[in-house]
Amino acid sequence: MAGQSSQSIQTLLDAEKEAAKVVQQARQYRVQKLKDARTQATKEIEEYRKQKEQQFKSFEASHAGTTQSAQVAVDKETEVKRKEITAAYxxxxDKVVKKLLDRVVLVQPELHRNLKKLES
Structure with a gap:
């Protein structure tokens, strides 16, 4: 009976070691799967980023002409307004300079309306 009990204990110890190996392998497998998942996610993120950058560049290129044409239109309008202002000036x-000179040169001295006459 002692031999059989010793053999049963040895079998249990062997089973426990085998279970520990299985658990360790499962942990290693899980760690490897996490690493693989991170690597795959990084690749997908990079591909997505490249795709979005490409879309943005194509959008920017397609709308760059619109911006340039708008700038040309604004420049033309500004030039027209500048010419109008220059023409008005x-x-x-001559009229404005004449009015200014008339006001400065032709002074008509008179007493202020709030000044009271002194009675003598």
Missing amino acids: DKSK
Whole structure:
């Protein structure tokens, strides 16, 4: 009976060692799967980033012409307005200078309306 009990204990110890090996292998498998998943996720993220950058570049290229044409239109409008302002300035500058000179040169001295006359 002692031999059989010793053999049963040895069988249990062997089974326990085998179970520990299986658990260790499962842990290693899980760690490897996590590493593989991270690597795959990194690749997918990089591919997605490249795809979005490509979409953005194509969007930017397609709308760059719109921006340039808008800039040209604004430049033309600005030039037209500048010419209008210059024409108005050239037309009115002589009148304005004359009015300013008349105001400065032709002074008519008079007493202020709030000044009371002194009675003597």
